[in-house]
Structures are given as C-alpha cells and as structure tokens.
Amino acid sequence: MSSYVYMKILESQPKRYDVGIALLSFGKSERIKRRIVNENVREGDRVLEIGVGTGTMALLAAERGARVVGFDVSPSMLRVAREKIAAGAHADRIELFELGVSGMEQFPDGSFDVVMSTLVFSELSSDERAYALSHAYRVLTCEGRLALADEVRPKNGIKRIVHASLRFPLAVLTFALTQTSTRSVEGLEEAVAGAGFRVLSAQRSVMEAFLYVVAVKECA
Template sequence: MSSLALMRFLEAAPHRYDAGMRLITLGRVTLLHRLLAEVSVPRPGAHVLEIGCGTGAVTEQLVARGAVVTALDQNPEMLELARKRLREAPNGSLTFLESTAAEIDGLPEAGFDVVVASLCFSEMSESERAYVLKAAFQRLRPEGILAVADEVSPERPWQRVLHALLRLPQAGLAWLLAGRLTKPLRDLAEEVRAAGFEVRAEQRWLLGSLTVLQAERPG
C-alpha cells in the first residue's frame, strides 16, 4: 500500500495513530522517523525545532540523538500522547508547545540549528506553507538545516497514475471516516527554494509518493 491518505483518519483518533501508521506504511514509518532524525541532528546538543510533532515519534528519535528539541503541535490530544511517550526525556532537553505552525514566527530568530517537519506541510494551504517555510528560514541560523518528510505526487507519469489509483479508495475512506482530505504536494522542493533555502538532498519512498527533503539556509 503506498498511500498516506488514511493518515487523516488516524489523526482523528490520536490513540490509534502510531499503530495505524506502521500498518499503512508496512512498518516503514519507523525507518522514516529514524532517517529524518539522522539527517536532522548534526551533533548532540543541536537545537531542533519540530513542527507538528504529533504523538512524538520523531521527537523521541531526536531526543535519543542528544538534540535539544522544541516540539509543537496544535492538537492537544496528540501532545498529551507525546508527553506520555517522552516523560523520561532528560531534563531541559525538550519543550512542548501547543501551537500552530504559523506561530513559529514568535520564536527567537536564528535560534535553531535544525527545523524538522514530518507529514504536516501537505495539510496546509499554499499560503500557509509559504508563510511557515519563510518563518522556518528566519528561525534557522545561517547554514541551519530544514528536514521535511511529506506526501508528494510521484515524478514519473506511470507512478503518478498508479499512486492516484491506489490512493483514491483510501482517500475516500479517510474522507468518509475522518472528514479529512489532503492533496499530495506538487513541488515541495520548489516551494522550499522559494523561501530562500538551498535544497541539498531529496529521497523518494513509497512509489515516489513520500519525499524526505533536506535543505539549508545559505550562510
């Protein structure tokens, strides 16, 4: 199964989110979290801002690698689960904020080495994405890293067709069950560049429908 559309259903019920995500990505979501954390923590003690931390799966990996994390999510139920998951985190290594992505503009400028966002840009409107990417740029120190994992349209036409076919029933189900609908992003790399970043690496997963993108704020 290659689609992340069902994720919307899972988000409507935070307590089944983690198990459900493992199921619909055939276990690969755990790998994804690890990869994202690997590219996100250049050294122990790095200051990481995580947008849309959800139940804290990526947060856990970031903290395990010695990062000092500020993790935000707008869903209080998700945050509750994240707090539970990370209650053993070392003192001072972790701050949770109940806030929207757009509100990162209130955090200190150039205050972070890394900004991480997993599966949340595809939930935003275009204007919101542009705003958040720009705000993320300003939160980063020069040479700071932006690491994003998100659902995108595959690049090759045959993959796009296959992906659309596989996605449709799941998206329909998610729409009926959870009232959530998202569009895969068309060109995330371009939007990231438009905010001033330089894209350093991009990996595609799941038939090219999931991207893991690394970009840098030029020094």
C-alpha cells in the same frame, strides 16, 4: 505510500496513532524519522519540529542529545506525546507547544540549528506551507538544516496516474469517516528552494510518492 491518506483516521485516535502509522507504512514512518535524526541532528543542537504529533521524532532527537521544541495544532496528539515524553529519560530536553504553523512567528530569528517535520506538509494548504517554510528559514541559524519527509505527487506521468487512482478511493473513505483528508504535495522541493534554502538532497521512493528533502540555509 498513498495509504498515508488514512493518517487522518489515525489522528482521530491518537492513542492508536503510533501502532496504526507503523502498520500503514510497513515501518517506514519510524525508519524515516530515525534517518532524519541520524543524518541531521547532532548532540547539543537546538531543534524545532513542526507538527510533532505523538512525539516520536522529538524523542529520537532528544536521545541524540539535542534540545527540542515541538509544536502541533492538535491537543489530543500532544497529550499522547506528553505521556510518552514523561515516561522517557529526556523530558528535560523537550518543550511542546499547542500551536499551528500560523503561530511560528513567536520563535526568534536564528534560534534553531535544525527544523524537521514528517507527514505534516501534506495536511497544510499551499499558503500554510509557504508560511511554514519562510519561518523555518528565518528561525534557522546560518548553515542550519531543514529536513522534511512527506507524501508528494509523482512527477512521472504514469506513476502520477497510478498514485492518483490508488489514492482517490482512500481519500473518499477517509473524508467520509473524518470530514477531512490530506493532499499529496506538489512542488515541495521547489517550494523549499523558493523559501531561500539550498536543497542538498531530495530522494523519492520508487513510486515517487514519498519525498525526503534536506536543505540548508546559507548566509552570504
């Protein structure tokens, strides 16, 4: 999963992003999006997607009968998302905004049943992550769910060393080509709990470098 560091190269070519991420992740990127939607989204849900990218997961949620609001800071990723959504049958259920996480205060309190995101938190600073999680909590209804999947730093010492040594050359190459890179996230589960959520499940890949976390907002 350390190859996800190449995402920045793919993002600079949004039209090739879907094919590229499918190859890079051996199809896992699509599978985790389907899993997040199948396990957390029900017909009629109001869903917010953070960093909607090319719109793949938003489309899956809309196909399931949800109404989706997605935002992303990248106009070129959104352009591809809009083309895909317009070509599908659920354009009326998806609304997209060009927005960074710093603009999340515009969404009203308790206005979503699900907040979901894949491969975005590894592109945020720790302050942005904390900000996004606090607003995810605020905009969810009571019993609303947060579902996140991203590249994380392994907890096990040996896996951590293997991951760091595989990741470093890829990060250097990515930085050389795009002047940006991603960071595998440290302490994502803890940050989710720290924002007030109760973590329902946190599943790591075999090498522990990819985490899928589901959490709930419980109200007293």
